[in-house]
Amino acid sequence: MSSLLAGAFQSLTIRNFRLFAAGQLVSVAGTWMMVVAQDWLVLSLTGDSGTALGVVTALQFAPLLLLTLYAGGLADRYDKRRLLVAANLVSAVLALLLGLLVLTGEARLWHVYLFALGLGTVNAVETPTRMSFVSELVGADLLPNASALSAAYFNCARVVGPALAGLMISWFGTATVMLLNAVSYGATVVALRLMRPDELHRPERRPARAAVLDGVRHMMARHDLLLPMVLVAAVGMLGFNFQLTLPLLAKTVFHTDAAAFGLLTTAFAAGSLLAAFTTTLRRGRPRLGLVIGAAIGFGTLETLAGLAPTYALAAVLLLGTGFGSIYFAQAANHRIQLGTDPAYRGRVMALYTLVFQGTTPLGALLVGVLSERLGARSGLLVGGTASVLAATAVLLVHLRGRHRVPGGTDVAATGAALEEKTDRAG
Template sequence: MGAPLAEEGRDPGRVRRVLGEAFRSLSVRNFRLFAAGQVVSVAGTWMMIVAQDWLVLSLTGDSATALGTVTAAQFTPMLLLTLYGGRLADRYDKRRLLIVCNLVSGAYAFVLSLLLLAGALELWHIYVFALCLGTVNAVEVPTRMSFVSEMVGSELLPNASAFSAAYFNIARVAGPAVAGLLIATIGTGPVMALNAVSYLATVAGLRMMRTSELRRAARVGDRGGVLDGLRHTRARPDLTLPMALVAVIGLFGLNFQLTLPLIAKTVFDADATSFGLLTTAFAAGSVLAAFATTARRGRPSGRTVSGAAFAFGLLEAATGWAPTYPAVVVLLLMTGFTSIYFAQAANHRIQLGSDPQYRGRVLALYTLILQGSTPLGAILVGQLTEHLGARSGLYVGGLVSLAAGATAWLLDRPAPHAKPV
């Protein structure tokens, strides 16, 4: 009697169906080319981040101020120029714009690696590189996000977006690990050079695409500006509510780059290996959530977004009060899952609900809110933990996120014909 059940449990057809469902956006040739290039490029970017941070600390005698200056130099152009970058994405051919952005970023990285290999690199060179890269990213990020819908269409957009989040989080784990090994064996210069070459993978994928298969929206022309995109968003409560949730949770809840090291070192007296396990647990949860959301087929409801925000806040607050190190590891796995599930749900609700003619500018606003709230939130949470202890950053951020999710749930009024996802 047990054999048929065992065979049923190992049904290869069912496994193939599940995998086919998870990776169905890869059936689109253009997206396959883009994803392959992005996997290489994103891994190179994370390698570069580790090499750059290591280099700055080596040049400055472990100066946290210098490291913070590099981060500020890279993110400031994104805060100032991302809305204009979204305007360019709506006005010009996104594929060509991405080719230019990747070539320019690769050229910057190549020049930096040459200076380093020649022994001529100075700290101000890194500041300039970070500023230039941030300027390019202000255009590249909203263009890349809005280009996904042109490759796969609205039906496959949630799956393609979730798959992109999955490989990004995998690269976030693998890239730094590989970079650490390479820096120890071949040095930071060759790692920088590898990052420069990695941009060519995305360029190659974009060049090989069949442009006739892209689903291009009508362009806005010369009269459509940044303010038109803001007015479009403001007139849509179904867009402004998830935007507001992203702002609040990004400000108070998504500060793990600050809270995790503090928890590890000051609460549990963890060494580097134990701290790495906390980071890995959070990243593993993020990857699982990204793959879970590949099953989504349409636009999520507003209450799916607010419910995910509520669950994230509850788990983050619980992590702050966790009594033991193993409990923190388990809770961080679940918190990482809900953080990405919320971010993906908000992204899909905003992207699938916006008019294609405004999508670049709407996603630029989304990026601006998400990126802009992070450094400000780090300052606020840093002050909080200074006075109330390391745990406070997690449980206060969690409680604020929980309250924001509950408020959004109460404010949301689904239309009678809406179909929650």
Template sequence: MTSAAGVLASLRIRNFRLFATGQVASVAGTWMMVVAQDWLVLEMTGDSGTALGIVTALQFTPILLFTLYGGRLADRYDKRALLTAANSAACVLALALAVLVLTDAVRLWWLYVFAFALGLVNAVEVPARMSFVSELVGAELLPNASALSAAYFNVARVVGPAAAGLLVSLLGTGWVMLLNAVSYLATVAALRRMDPGALHRTARTADRSGVGDGLRYLAGRRDLVIALSLVAVIAVAGMNFQLTLPLLAKTVFHADASSFGLVTTAFAAGSLTAAFSGTLRRSRPSARLVAGSAALFGVAETATGWAPTYPAALALLFLTGFATTHFAQAANHRVQMGSEPSYRGRVLALYTLILQGSTPLGAVLVAWLSEQAGARSGFVVGGLVSLGAAGVALVVGEGATVSGADTAVREKKGAKERGVAS
């Protein structure tokens, strides 16, 4: 298999091509919405980091509260149907907010309400989407498909903010929000055009186990616990970019709307590079690789906080974006490829809860820190804490993997289940 064919291997599968196409449109719309929403909040509040932190916290609080139940839904019910319903609901919410903005009826508290409502939808959509990838391509292509998913996500994150910065300047935030509403329809259309018979589904059983059973399963997997613990620390301390990026752009470098979008674009371009670099992965990442990528993230983020000029910040944000996705992808693959299929939805829901549900806590802490010590402090403190956590994980991880015999038994069992699924 040539390197190019290896990178794009999952795209040979029609269902995955449909899924990826719909997601590119939807995610681009979502990132356009993020830029428009953040710009609107800062305009309405006189560049208040606290207000932006509240919006961010409200959007991610439902993930903290409900995503484990969303993972249980993904394990028990048809993921394609769940994703169709979730994207349809997100479309309605985005459309309603766009109408309020275009008619000048929007108030700050409405932005709070819609942020929380979208978070409720994401609590169901994210674990269903992440676990649905394995049904689209099967076990053998799962690492490639997961990496390609990160790649198209970051393609959209490059295109979306850049387009949003231009469109906000030309048309205003309301029209950008309307485009986001339309973008969800691309995902719904792609899901409905798929061939259900070509999905790699696990055999339906009478299993009525719940969230608690998933947590007990995880408690017996020290290798997964260490990876998830590292994700938790870095997510809270370092991955608050929805808050730190706009504050850095607007309050440190005094960027206009177009330059504001370029900050997110530089970060996303680095993330895209990392995503493509992971498409050839065929095996489960080691604990050392996950911790090493976390250390790279800590160094890059700290350096970004000290960037002396706007061009230097863009270059360092590219590196930070690369390190962010490299770490998140390595941790995701270690968790997903190490989980038994019958628990995968719940395990990935916990991964999502940690990665995104911790954002309310991180957003509040970073918002307070930024108000007290300036926008740069969010990057510097987050990077140093992340670097320290990576060091601890490197030390603890040496003796914390599952024993060789136990690992072999689990992998053999997982391979057997995946074989039945395909």
């Protein structure tokens, strides 16, 4: 048992990663506290306007769609540690300024809009840089373990942050929460500054130019990268809409109160956390078959959750669905990141972020319309079924053993050779 636990937390034996994980745990918890405080502030300023809340969310998300690919090029071209320090300092200043406006009673809705756009812009740079930086902290061999531990602390923060925010808002108000979030960014900055740069696993060279299209071409020419990326897009767009489907399921199908809805969300989060810890045991690059199987398992569980006749059974199935969601996401992440040439990793992970997170709001529009017209269960049924169908289609393409990119270039031989090489390396 002790050897199993040691393997699960092996990345924490590396000093740089310990510092990074500790700083991120504090910072991510602060970010989730900020999300709750910001939403509460918007509702307070607008008399519970759902439209205003939607505008804030859109402003935070729009930069991710517009700038992430460019940010991936920055991550490949410049020192990732310094980029992360700068991003966290800017985020801290923005959170501090908004907190002070709220504290002095001067905050207006347009202020929240402006700061949401600013934080979203910084996040567009920080996310792909952070994801690709993990490999520099631990190297390729421990990347699956470190990535899984990152998912674990993220899910822990997702549970703890909002709970703390709710208590602190009721005791001290939203301004205090925002100011604490500003301070929390300092934990990441301090951790990054305390790292030993000579212990980082950096590529031998950085490109003088890091064109976005070069990263796209690199992925398109790789059968073993393109297929999981396509699957990530399909599952992310239609399968990962739980912020929409779970409240509707609880309120309109099982007619529960807020506490019971919270239990459904907790069950899903607990499954996600369990999957994160499970994937810490992975060593090396997972095969495409595992990614496809994980997508099928996730889609099946989500479909069954949509069909659950009772609240209790729905909670159990959502526990499994939460497990499947993170297990699939981690398998796809490891498959893509470990197979990517380090010189292109920032741009490819930016594309991964864009495809995974960027397609979710588009799918939410469709799932929202279906749920309104056909009932809350339809959102889960469509998401789960679409995930299974997408995984099946990718499996069929994979079994054919050939994949042609637009223009008719046959990359089967090159993709197969690189896939075999990276799989052996894993």
